[in-house]
Amino acid sequence: MSSLRTSSTCCPPPRLILKPEVGGFPPLRETPRLVYNPNKGPPPLDLEPGFSGYWLVSERLQQVMATVDPHAFAFAEVDYRLAAGSAGPRHFLCDVVQQIDALDEVASRLFVDTTEPFVNGKFYDLTGGASVTFDRRRLGDAHVFKTPYTGAVFCDRVFKDTVTAAGMATDTDADGLWLIDASDI
Numbered sequence: 001m002s003s004l005r006t007s008s009t010c011c012p013p014p015r016l017i018l019k020p021e022v023g024g025f026p027p028l029r030e031t032p033r034l035v036y037n038p039n040k041g042p043p044p045l046d047l048e049p050g051f052s053g054y055w056l057v058s059e060r061l062q063q064v065m066a067t068v069d070p071h072a073f074a075f076a077e078v079d080y081r082l083a084a085g086s087a088g089p090r091h092f093l094c095d096v097v098q099q100i101d102a103l104d105e106v107a108s109r110l111f112v113d114t115t116e117p118f119v120n121g122k123f124y125d126l127t128g129g130a131s132v133t134f135d136r137r138r139l140g141d142a143h144v145f146k147t148p149y150t151g152a153v154f155c156d157r158v159f160k161d162t163v164t165a166a167g168m169a170t171d172t173d174a175d176g177l178w179l180i181d182a183s184d185i
Contacts, residue, residue, distance in 0.1 A: 018052040061168065111127075112124060120149055124147065
C-alpha cells in the first residue's frame with residue numbers, strides 16, 4: 001500500500017489534518033507526496049478511500065469525474081512516487097463537494113433518525129434494506145452528490161455508465177469502485 005506524506009509546510013497552521021470541516025481542500029503550500037511501498041501491498045486502485053479524509057483517484061477516474069460532473073468534485077494532484085523514487089502514474093486526492101437535499105423521504109424506505117442532536121437535525125440510516133429515491137427536479141444537472149443527512153455519496157446511471165465505458169469495474173471492488181443501486185441498499 002502507499003502512504004500519504006505531507007510536511008509541516010503543506011498546510012497553513014494550526015491545521016493538523018488536511019481536510020477542512022466544510023470539505024474541499026485548504027490552501028496547500030506544497031503538493032502532497034504519495035510513496036508506493038511494494039512491501040506494504042499492491043499499488044493503488046482507481047479509487048482508494050482513507051487518505052486524510054479524501055479518496056485517492058487515478059487519472060482515468062479523475063478525468064471521468066471532471067467530465068461528467070465538474071461541480072461535484074474538488075481535486076488536488078498528488079506527487080506519486082514509486083519505491084525507487086521515480087514518478088509514478090498521475091493520482092489525485094478527491095473530495096465530493098456537491099451537496100443536494102434531494103432525497104424523497106416519502107417515496108424512500110429508510111430510517112430517518114431524529115433521536116439525537118445531529119448537526120443538520122437528522123440522519124439518514126441506510127442500513128437494513130434501505131431503498132432511496134431522489135427528486136430529479138432538485139438534482140438538476142447533478143450526476144454525483146451527497147445529502148446533508150448522511151456521509152454516503154450517490155451517483156446516477158450516467159456517471160456509472162461513463163465509468164464502465166472508461167474500462168473500470170463498478171459491480172465489484174476490483175478497481176476500487178463498487179456502485180450499489182440505491183433502490184436496493
